[in-house]
Amino acid sequence: xxxxDGLTKRYGRFTAIEDISFTLHAGxxxxxxxxxxxxxxxxxxxxxxxxxxxxxxxxxxGPKFRRGVQMVFQDPYASLNPRMTVAEIVGEGLLVxxxxxxxxxxxxxxGGLLEQVGLDKSDMDRYPRSFSGGQRQRIAIARxxxxxxxxxxxxxxxxxxxxxxxAQVVNVLRDMKLELGLSILFIAHDLAVVRYLCDRLVVLxxxxxxxxxxxxxxxxxxxxxxxxxxxAAVPVPDPAAERLRRSAR
Amino acid sequence: xxxxxxxxxxxVDVGGLRIVDGLDLDLxKGxxxxxxxxxxxxxxxxxxxxxxxxxxxxxxxxxxxxxxxxxxxxxxxxxKVRGSQIAMVFQDPTTALNPLQRIGEQVAEPLRLxxxxxxxxxxxxxxxxxxxxxxxxxxxxxxxxxEFSGGMKQRVMLxxxxxxxxxxxIADEPTTALDVRVQEQVLTLIEQLAAExxxxxxxxxxxxxxxxxxxxxxxxxxAGRKVEENSVxxxxxxxxxxxxxxxxxxxxxxxxxxxxxxxxVPGVPAKPSARPAxxxxxxxxxxxxxRCRTDAPVLLTIGTGQAACHLIEEGALRC
Numbered sequence: 001x002x003x004x005d006g007l008t009k010r011y012g013r014f015t016a017i018e019d020i021s022f023t024l025h026a027g028x029x030x031x032x033x034x035x036x037x038x039x040x041x042x043x044x045x046x047x048x049x050x051x052x053x054x055x056x057x058x059x060x061x062g063p064k065f066r067r068g069v070q071m072v073f074q075d076p077y078a079s080l081n082p083r084m085t086v087a088e089i090v091g092e093g094l095l096v097x098x099x100x101x102x103x104x105x106x107x108x109x110x111g112g113l114l115e116q117v118g119l120d121k122s123d124m125d126r127y128p129r130s131f132s133g134g135q136r137q138r139i140a141i142a143r144x145x146x147x148x149x150x151x152x153x154x155x156x157x158x159x160x161x162x163x164x165x166x167a168q169v170v171n172v173l174r175d176m177k178l179e180l181g182l183s184i185l186f187i188a189h190d191l192a193v194v195r196y197l198c199d200r201l202v203v204l205x206x207x208x209x210x211x212x213x214x215x216x217x218x219x220x221x222x223x224x225x226x227x228x229x230x231x232a233a234v235p236v237p238d239p240a241a242e243r244l245r246r247s248a249r
Numbered sequence: 250x251x252x253x254x255x256x257x258x259x260x261v262d263v264g265g266l267r268i269v270d271g272l273d274l275d276l277x278k279g280x281x282x283x284x285x286x287x288x289x290x291x292x293x294x295x296x297x298x299x300x301x302x303x304x305x306x307x308x309x310x311x312x313x314x315x316x317x318x319x320x321x322x323x324x325x326x327x328x329k330v331r332g333s334q335i336a337m338v339f340q341d342p343t344t345a346l347n348p349l350q351r352i353g354e355q356v357a358e359p360l361r362l363x364x365x366x367x368x369x370x371x372x373x374x375x376x377x378x379x380x381x382x383x384x385x386x387x388x389x390x391x392x393x394x395x396e397f398s399g400g401m402k403q404r405v406m407l408x409x410x411x412x413x414x415x416x417x418x419i420a421d422e423p424t425t426a427l428d429v430r431v432q433e434q435v436l437t438l439i440e441q442l443a444a445e446x447x448x449x450x451x452x453x454x455x456x457x458x459x460x461x462x463x464x465x466x467x468x469x470x471x472a473g474r475k476v477e478e479n480s481v482x483x484x485x486x487x488x489x490x491x492x493x494x495x496x497x498x499x500x501x502x503x504x505x506x507x508x509x510x511x512x513x514v515p516g517v518p519a520k521p522s523a524r525p526a527x528x529x530x531x532x533x534x535x536x537x538x539x540r541c542r543t544d545a546p547v548l549l550t551i552g553t554g555q556a557a558c559h560l561i562e563e564g565a566l567r568c
């Protein structure tokens with residue numbers, strides 16, 4: 001659906017990303033993982049056209065990029081306009097892309113979308129301020145899927161959420177993939193969350209691809225030393241296992 | 250073992266809202282205790298209240314530091330304890346450090362304020378930075394914070410906090426902003442230094458993964474109250490409170506077989522401004538009974554720990 005082909009971006013003498021190539025296939029969730037400074041954000045900015053790469057190109061196989069590729073951002077407190085109601089936020093794309101011109105029709109579509117992401121229809125006349133972080137992130141997902149995109153790019157969508165709520169949003173994304181056949185590019189640094197959602201992974205290290213592989217291969221048998229050390233550092237909620245791991249260092 | 254910090258019935262009110270409602274917590278010498286909770290649970294306000302960092306906040310109850318009551322103490326007296334006896338590190342080392350002041354001066358400042366000469370204070374700063382794994386520490390005293398990475402800045406923060414040899418270190422989400430590999434290094438450093446110096450650590454966090462590897466004991470807060478406390482081994486073997494159970498179950502883990510869906514705790518965390526009656530967790534609790542909606546449960550002793558839940562009392566919940 002979406003292909004990055006040899007993406008390179010330099011800022012002065014600093015190379016942010018170099019020769020990044022991968023393909024997001026139809027109906028899959030692809031995880032783009034790495035530490036801060038690994039080039040995740042620059043890659044995403046190049047993919048959606050917010051940054052012009054110095055070399056390489058982005059290819060999108062579907063119709064109408066601006067409608068077909070939607071984003072969910074990290075900070076649900078910054079990504080929703082505080083002066084718009086939920087109905088306006090979620091319905092805006094329907095209006096802009098001429099999908100649903102009647103206001104009553106839009107309201108009914110918005111109601112359905114809210115229920116799809118586990119919110120209540122009656123929430124649509126409220127403003128973002130009356131929602132918690134997890135609920136806002138679901139509103140952002142409803143807004144993104146409203147225009148029936150082919151590709152959803154999620155940039156650290158659960159990093160700012162509480163644990164109990166993070167799980168709710170991860171499940172919603174999983175449902176969207178299964179119900180709508182969406183292709184999802186999931187950018188994250190938390191390898192435990194990525195494992196639940198992603199079919200394949202691209203691991204970035206210092207602006208280059210360290211390793212690409214299926215979920216099963218990467219978690220059971222990581223090849224790159226960088227991937228190994230990332231996986232080894234993921235904390236597990238098990239005191240005995242943690243003690244063992246630390247004494248092994 | 251003697252308590253260095255004994256918190257009893259701590260209350261914190263902000264603008265007429267009760268954010269922390271009667272918290273009891275004991276910190277023994279050299280012990281590492283984790284205070285766990287989600288946003289709005291009151292965990293960070295607890296930490297700030299212990300050090301009286303917010304003058305507009307009204308703090309009640311009792312906080313005994315080595316037998317000395319801190320609540321009601323005049324600001325001048327609090328200052329003798331804050332920083333030097335009870336130190337604190339925060340989540341974001343970038344905003345916590347002064348960008349215009351050299352690293353060495355910031356680390357040495359707590360000593361300088363106590364009258365230590367510049368030369369000696371700088372020497373100790375270099376030693377402390379070295380112990381915390383800052384390479385070429387002595388040469389880098391003149392560097393500014395922007396020359397350091399996030400992990401290195403957090404080491405600088407720790408050096409400034411620990412240079413006065415405090416008895417208690419309060420660490421509020423100290424590694425949340427760091428990458429996992431750096432997080433592990435920083436936690437290991439805190440652990441080593443605390444063990445060597447006999448410092449008690451209160452770790453404030455929402456991340457159960459790091460609690461398991463770091464703490465001896467864990468207390469769980471929900472909507473301003475402690476709902477559960479236990480040794481880490483007992484807690485992670487099986488929490489007593491339905492909230493603790495739900496929280497642990499919703500952590501995605503790499504050490505378990507993949508399931509179809511992640512377990513979740515339904516609903517959203519209670520806000521202090523709209524605290525549900527009875528047990529604040531009851532709207533999210535699948536097993537809630539009538540009593541949960543009206544009566545606030547008290548902490549009961551269960552095995553090696555405590556939990557506040559009517560269901561446990563009624564024998565309706567397996568622990």
